[in-house]
Amino acid sequence: MEQPIVKVEHLSHRYSVQWAIQDINFEIYEKGILGLLGSNGAGKSTTMNIMCGVLNQTKGEVYINGINFREDPIAAKMNIGFLPQKPPLYTDLTVDEYLAYCAELRSVEPKKIKSAVLSAMDKCGISHFSKRLLKNLSGGYQQRVGIAQAIIHNPKFVVLDEPTNGLDPNQILEIRDLIKEIAYDRSVLLSTHILSEVQATCDHIKMIEQGHLVFSGTMDEFNNYIQPQSLLITLKNPPSIEELQQIQGVVRVDSVTAKNFRVWFEPEEDINNRIVNTSVARGWMLSEITVERSSLDEIFARLSGKSKLEA
Numbered sequence: 001m002e003q004p005i006v007k008v009e010h011l012s013h014r015y016s017v018q019w020a021i022q023d024i025n026f027e028i029y030e031k032g033i034l035g036l037l038g039s040n041g042a043g044k045s046t047t048m049n050i051m052c053g054v055l056n057q058t059k060g061e062v063y064i065n066g067i068n069f070r071e072d073p074i075a076a077k078m079n080i081g082f083l084p085q086k087p088p089l090y091t092d093l094t095v096d097e098y099l100a101y102c103a104e105l106r107s108v109e110p111k112k113i114k115s116a117v118l119s120a121m122d123k124c125g126i127s128h129f130s131k132r133l134l135k136n137l138s139g140g141y142q143q144r145v146g147i148a149q150a151i152i153h154n155p156k157f158v159v160l161d162e163p164t165n166g167l168d169p170n171q172i173l174e175i176r177d178l179i180k181e182i183a184y185d186r187s188v189l190l191s192t193h194i195l196s197e198v199q200a201t202c203d204h205i206k207m208i209e210q211g212h213l214v215f216s217g218t219m220d221e222f223n224n225y226i227q228p229q230s231l232l233i234t235l236k237n238p239p240s241i242e243e244l245q246q247i248q249g250v251v252r253v254d255s256v257t258a259k260n261f262r263v264w265f266e267p268e269e270d271i272n273n274r275i276v277n278t279s280v281a282r283g284w285m286l287s288e289i290t291v292e293r294s295s296l297d298e299i300f301a302r303l304s305g306k307s308k309l310e311a
């Protein structure tokens with residue numbers, strides 16, 4: 001079987017007496033963007049810091065591209081790029097000086113540094129600012145430089161900690177596009193509090209709450225975590241509420257306006273077809289039917305609650 005890019009086994013960490021994360025297990029095989037979600041203090045930064053070799057775990061193992069971090073941290077780090085929440089920028093350097101310095105720190109061969117810098121600047125759309133001092137760049141461009149330093153050594157796995165924090169709406173869109181581009185040929189782990197960001201960028205989601213992994217799956221699986229239980233329907237020629245309530249599987253019907261109704265149904269029922277067929281048979285003239293899905297906030301809250309129940 002194919003080797004995972006990242007493998008985390010029974011990962012636990014304790015700061016003095018308190019466990020920050022406990023028995024976290026997952027593997028990442030896919031290229032693309034994986035969102036790491038969790039409330040404040042859930043354990044995201046602890047997990048990311050351990051995965052990037054910034055923090056030494058109390059228990060468990062992290063393998064990057066098959067390399068055990070404890071056994072060979074230098075080789076493991078060659079496969080990782082990291083953009084911490086606060087980009088580590090030396091603002092008195094120009095863009096190309098800074099990136100050349102980062103390439104050196106990342107053990108890029110001296111003769112390949114120039115081409116690595118040119119390629120990272122090109123990917124991140126900052127070539128035209130190569131001679132500009134970092135302190136004279138806007139927040140969005142500084143963030144691009146932060147991303148450029150994370151990919152300067154062409155790692156297989158890139159970790160970005162809240163990369164759009166503090167940016168204006170246009171800059172946020174630009175950085176999201178850039179993240180999608182760099183995730184085309186590598187795995188990117190993105191930590192964020194912003195649920196709309198996850199929805200706009202991520203293919204997979206992991207959620208940590210109170211130090212435990214409470215969800216791991218695709219964006220679609222996350223969206224469908226709470227089974228829909230209501231529909232909104234519009235009937236041009238509506239019957240009485242009692243008649244609607246008699247449809248098999250319907251639990252309750254609320255009138256929203258004279259022609260709009262919210263229909264609550266038993267989970268697992270094929271209610272859509274039943275409503276459409278009954279409407280046609282009885283001449284109710286159904287003009288709209290929409291399943292009401294839970295918002296990301298509701299799903300997030302449900303998963304946070306789950307961790308509290310399990311704690």
Ligand SMILES: Nc1ncnc2c1ncn2[C@@H]1O[C@H](COP(=O)(O)OP(=O)(O)OP(=O)(O)O)[C@@H](O)[C@H]1O
Pocket residue numbers: 015016019020038039040041042043044045046047
């Ligand atoms: N250096 C530290 N010493 C003691 N406790 C810490 C330390 N760093 C984090 N913690 C605690 O560990 C737990 C997990 O913190 P962590 O920073 O990993 O969470 P997080 O999900 O990244 O939160 P945020 O989104 O607020 O950054 C929290 O209870 C936090 O208070």
